[in-house]
Amino acid sequence: MKIENQTVVGLTYELKVSKVEDEIESVPFSVEVRDEEDPFYFIFGQSGLPEKFEEYLTGKKEGDSFEFVLKVAEAYGEADxxxxxxxxxxxxxxxxxxxxxxxxxxxxxxxxxxxxxxxxxxxxxxxxxxxxxxFNHPLVGFDLHFEGKVLEVREATPEELDHGHVHGEHGEDH
Structure with a gap:
């Protein structure tokens, strides 16, 4: 199954950030790792993540690797x-x-x-x-460098879509 709207997506990834100051980009440094012990699950199209993040994952399937950079304007923008x-x-x-x-x-x-x-x-x-x-997002002003792998893609249940979050082992139980 390919990643598309209303699918549940499970990912592992490392997120590195960099910042451009005085036209010089800093070396990206790691701020988050989601491994197979703690994968990241979300409903595609309802994640609340930057639109470009989902765009880069569209069409990928279980087992696919990914690597992309979200520039500041594509990520969380500049501080307000x-x-x-x-x-x-x-x-x-x-x-x-x-x-x-x-x-x-x-x-x-x-x-x-x-x-x-x-x-x-x-x-x-x-x-x-x-x-x-x-109250700005902690990642405002940073370019976001993602590298990871798609662990799982499945159809979201009607209940998950209604609640707006993943249920079960990698989501919420209620």
Whole structure:
């Protein structure tokens, strides 16, 4: 079976990132490895991943290897200054499940948006009473270098399509 809309796709890959500054590209460095012990599964067409990521995988089948680079504009774009927000530190209390160690500069806070979807923000600066948080995707401003293999391609079940995520061994059980 080939990868197309509404198929469940299982991948192994290594993700490396690089950045261009002053017209000089950095050497790509590894930021994530998904191996056969921890493969990445998603519903093709409903992944929420950059469109170009799915485009490069279209038509591949189980056992196929892949290697491609998503440039910044094809991936998560450039940082948006409007997503840098100063919030009262009191919103991140122990009663709300936050520990002091989570509020340190450079840490990522696990949060939920107004619709209950998980999101994260990076603590940029602690001003005492307030925290400057960065809600940009952690990979903004980077070229993404993917190299991997397609482990599995199968039809998504009606329930998976309805819920928008993979069920079973490599997905959610509920």
């Amino acid at each position: 200054d409007e997503l840098l927000i100063n919030l009262p530190k009191s919103q991140f209390s122990k009663e709300r499940g936050f520990e002091d160690s989570m509020l340190q500069e450079g840490e990522f806070l696990p949060l939920m948006d107004e619709n209950g979807y998980p999101m994260q923000a990076k603590v940029l600066k602690d001003f005492g009473d307030t925290l400057l948080l960065d």
